[in-house]
Amino acid sequence: MEGLGSLLCGSNEIGNLFRKRLKMEQMTDTCAKKLKDDASLSDPSSLPPLSAPRLQAPDASATDRALPSHSLTDFVESECNKCDDKKDGSLLPALRAVISRRHEGPGEMGKAVVIPKDEQEKMKELFKINQFNLMASDMIALNRSLPDVRLDGCKTKVYPDDVPNTSIVIVFHNEAWSTLLRTVHSVINRSPRHLLVEIVLVDDASERDFLKKKLENYVRTLEVPVRILRMEQRSGLIRARLRGAAATKGQVITFLDAHCECTVGWLEPLLARIKEDRTAVVCPIIDVISDETFEYMAGSDMTYGGFNWKLNFRWYPVPQREMDRRKGDRTLPVRTPTMAGGLFSIDKTYFEEIGSYDPGMDIWGGENLEMSFRIWQCGGSLEIVTCSHVGHVFRKATPYSFPGGTGQVINKNNRRLAEVWMDDFKDFFYIISPGVMRVDYGDVSSRKGLRDALRCKPFSWYLENIYPDSQIPRRYYSLGEIRNVETNQCVDNMGRKENEKVGFFNCHGMGGNQVFSYTADKEIRTDDLCLDVSRLNGPVLMLKCHHMKGNQMFEYDAERLTLLHVNSNQCLDMPSEEDKLVPTLRECNNSRSQQWLLRNMTLSV
Numbered sequence: 276m277e278g279l280g281s282l283l284c285g286s287n288e289i290g291n292l293f294r295k296r297l298k299m300e301q302m303t304d305t306c307a308k309k310l311k312d313d314a315s316l317s318d319p320s321s322l323p324p325l326s327a328p329r330l331q332a333p334d335a336s337a338t339d340r341a342l343p344s345h346s347l348t349d350f351v352e353s354e355c356n357k358c359d360d361k362k363d364g365s366l367l368p369a370l371r372a373v374i375s376r377r378h379e380g381p382g383e384m385g386k387a388v389v390i391p392k393d394e395q396e397k398m399k400e401l402f403k404i405n406q407f408n409l410m411a412s413d414m415i416a417l418n419r420s421l422p423d424v425r426l427d428g429c430k431t432k433v434y435p436d437d438v439p440n441t442s443i444v445i446v447f448h449n450e451a452w453s454t455l456l457r458t459v460h461s462v463i464n465r466s467p468r469h470l471l472v473e474i475v476l477v478d479d480a481s482e483r484d485f486l487k488k489k490l491e492n493y494v495r496t497l498e499v500p501v502r503i504l505r506m507e508q509r510s511g512l513i514r515a516r517l518r519g520a521a522a523t524k525g526q527v528i529t530f531l532d533a534h535c536e537c538t539v540g541w542l543e544p545l546l547a548r549i550k551e552d553r554t555a556v557v558c559p560i561i562d563v564i565s566d567e568t569f570e571y572m573a574g575s576d577m578t579y580g581g582f583n584w585k586l587n588f589r590w591y592p593v594p595q596r597e598m599d600r601r602k603g604d605r606t607l608p609v610r611t612p613t614m615a616g617g618l619f620s621i622d623k624t625y626f627e628e629i630g631s632y633d634p635g636m637d638i639w640g641g642e643n644l645e646m647s648f649r650i651w652q653c654g655g656s657l658e659i660v661t662c663s664h665v666g667h668v669f670r671k672a673t674p675y676s677f678p679g680g681t682g683q684v685i686n687k688n689n690r691r692l693a694e695v696w697m698d699d700f701k702d703f704f705y706i707i708s709p710g711v712m713r714v715d716y717g718d719v720s721s722r723k724g725l726r727d728a729l730r731c732k733p734f735s736w737y738l739e740n741i742y743p744d745s746q747i748p749r750r751y752y753s754l755g756e757i758r759n760v761e762t763n764q765c766v767d768n769m770g771r772k773e774n775e776k777v778g779f780f781n782c783h784g785m786g787g788n789q790v791f792s793y794t795a796d797k798e799i800r801t802d803d804l805c806l807d808v809s810r811l812n813g814p815v816l817m818l819k820c821h822h823m824k825g826n827q828m829f830e831y832d833a834e835r836l837t838l839l840h841v842n843s844n845q846c847l848d849m850p851s852e853e854d855k856l857v858p859t860l861r862e863c864n865n866s867r868s869q870q871w872l873l874r875n876m877t878l879s880v
Contacts, residue, residue, distance in 0.1 A: 382415035385422050385571025385666075405451050406674040407534070407566040412453040415569055418460040421538050421666070424562065424573035428606040429540065429662035438546040441620060442472045442525030446515040447533035448479040448675060450486070454534040454668060456493070461537040463499050470542060472525035473500040477518055480509040511638030517631060520623070529620040534668040536564060536571065544662040545620040548608060553622040554655040556646075558614050559663035566670050576605055576661040580613035582644055583746050584707045584790075584802045586689045588615060594744050608658035612651070612742035616643025618665050629653060630725045633691060635717045640681075641688030648696040651741050653731040683714065690716035695723055698734040703747050706754060706786045707802075746803040746820075750795035752831065753873040757791050757799070758782055759849050759858075760836065760870035765789045766858060768801045768817060776857045777806060777815045779850050793873055797828050799838075808840050814857045815847070836870035837863065847871065 381388045388411035390398045401409040423430070443462055447455055459474060476494070478486060494501035504522060506515055520528050527549055529542075545557045562574040578590045579597070593609055601607040630649060636642055650657050673681070690711050693701035705712055738745050757766040759779075768788045769778035782789065792800045798820060799806040805820040805827040821827065828841045838847040845860040849868040863869065 383420050387568035387570035406670040406672050411569045417456045423539050424664050434543045434547040438550045439526035440470050440472050441527040441529045442523035443474045443529050444519035445531050446477045449481045450533040458535045465537045465539050466542045475519045476503045477515045478505045479515045480506050513632045513636050513642050527620050528623050532617040536666040538664045541663045544660045556621045556657050557660045558619045559665040562664050562666040564666040564668045571666050579609050579611040584703050608660045611659050613647035636688040637684045640685035645692035653729040686711045686714045687716050690714050695719050700734050707790045709786045748794040752793045753875050754792045755874045756789045758872040761867040777817050
């Protein structure tokens with residue numbers, strides 16, 4: 276295969292066999308004439324079969340389905356992308372023009388798969404197994420074609436020849452055959468061979484038979500070394516990744532999830548950035564593969580990673596300051612405060628130096644924020660390389676069980692990261708998620724020792740320099756409940772969302788939805804939402820904090836205990852008779868119903 280790459284780059288050895296193959300693919304007379312003088316090919320076995328044996332998806336839950344073979348188009352495009360620009364590339368335009376014929380088959384070019392009505396009941400049953408449309412996935416070729424979704428400026432970039440090589444680590448647990456193997460095939464088909472040392476599959480104690488011997492036999496037939504490591508018992512993503520990372524031979528470790536698809540040109544920009552700076556931890560843009568139709572949808576280069584008060588990872592718009600830093604060049608990497616955690620590349624030696632993963636964390640959850648804080652605070656950087664695109668199947672629910680329950684596991688992991696990395700700012704998390712305080716989070720002395728040894732910066736530095744637009748305000752007057760003097764009830768967000776009214780409920784003293792921060796900017800915040808009033812005598816809504824004062828600016832008088840809405844010059848009052856569950860604005864009158872106690876909550880372990 277690798278030899279063919281050089282042939283496609285302009286060698287005079289493309290011969291009769293390849294010419295016949297191209298004719299069989301309905302090559303035009305023009306291209307045939309272009310190739311007619313080429314010498315015969317000495318090793319015909321290096322060419323892909325035009326009609327490869329049909330690959331099958333052996334899910335025990337579904338009938339084996341024949342899958343269309345890898346097209347010559349995909350192969351030639353893959354090989355052409357590996358060409359050395361120094362060689363004669365005169366053949367490429369003719370080849371690309373001829374082979375850009377229409378792709379056929381379910382899901383080709385990332386199109387959605389539509390299940391016939393008479394199959395939809397079966398589809399719904401199969402959906403429950405992996406929490407995605409298994410029937411649709413099994414209909415799609417393991418090496419389906421995908422659109423090139425990169426920015427135009429990315430398509431013309433040239434990367435150094437001497438970028439570091441990489442090992443791919445993929446952890447799976449009871450993964451569907453088709454999604455797991457489609458991940459593997461996309462890595463092989465769209466990665467320059469000399470950069471791909473191996474693929475390490477780590478089986479986290481799967482129970483499905485087809486992921487045992489059948490998988491081992493299958494991966495032996497692939498052109499890239501693929502090793503399967505087996506965890507003796509269910510250990511979770513974090514410990515399984517540690518096992519896989521320790522076994523790698525490449526200079527860079529690239530972690531992928533087991534239901535991904537890599538696109539053309541995905542790997543080179545990641546490795547090139549690490550060549551520039553070995554302490555840069557780099558992520559691709561994560562494109563969306565629909566869990567319902569397996570449609571491939573390009574992700575945005577205008578979002579980056581953040582988190583909310585509950586330490587949930589969230590996507591937010593890239594701020595103007597980051598656009599300014601890149602001078603408007605969207606093909607340059609985006610510095611991101613946090614990463615989603617499923618897909619990233621890191622120099623192997625740096626991975627070990629920086630502390631790899633926290634081995635005290637269980638299963639999954641929180642490890643991405645822990646690593647994000649650690650990288651930034653300890654001298655590294657975290658970036659989204661906008662010229663790299665990898666698709667990921669996003670599910671609405673997890674099909675996996677967590678020993679002890681999902682909440683217990685994630686609370687433990689988040690408690691560990693808060694104790695080690697967040698300093699006093701951990702109070703935001705504890706107050707809004709008080710249940711975390713009751714979790715046994717184990718011994719973190721070794722992780723604190725790592726922080727000291729690496730001379731890492733405080734969390735306040737991270738908020739000031741890396742994530743100044745964080746939902747956690749760095750300066751605030753109070754953090755806790757807002758209690759009405761007249762009714763002894765509290766402002767409550769009621770778990771509502773943006774553009775909904777804030778609530779009013781009996782004070783329970785347990786934090787959570789009754790935690791508000793009155794900031795130095797005179798905002799009343801609950802996570803990334805601010806109290807907002809747009810009209811006289813109007814109800815109080817929760818809108819995205821815009822940091823422009825206006826309708827979101829309240830002045831608290833600590834003597835009179837009033838909250839003055841500056842724009843309207845009215846005071847926050849208890850709910851009216853018309854709507855007894857929503858605080859409102861009224862003309863200031865010094866009544867007890869307009870008096871509010873802003874209390875800092877105290878934490879009890």
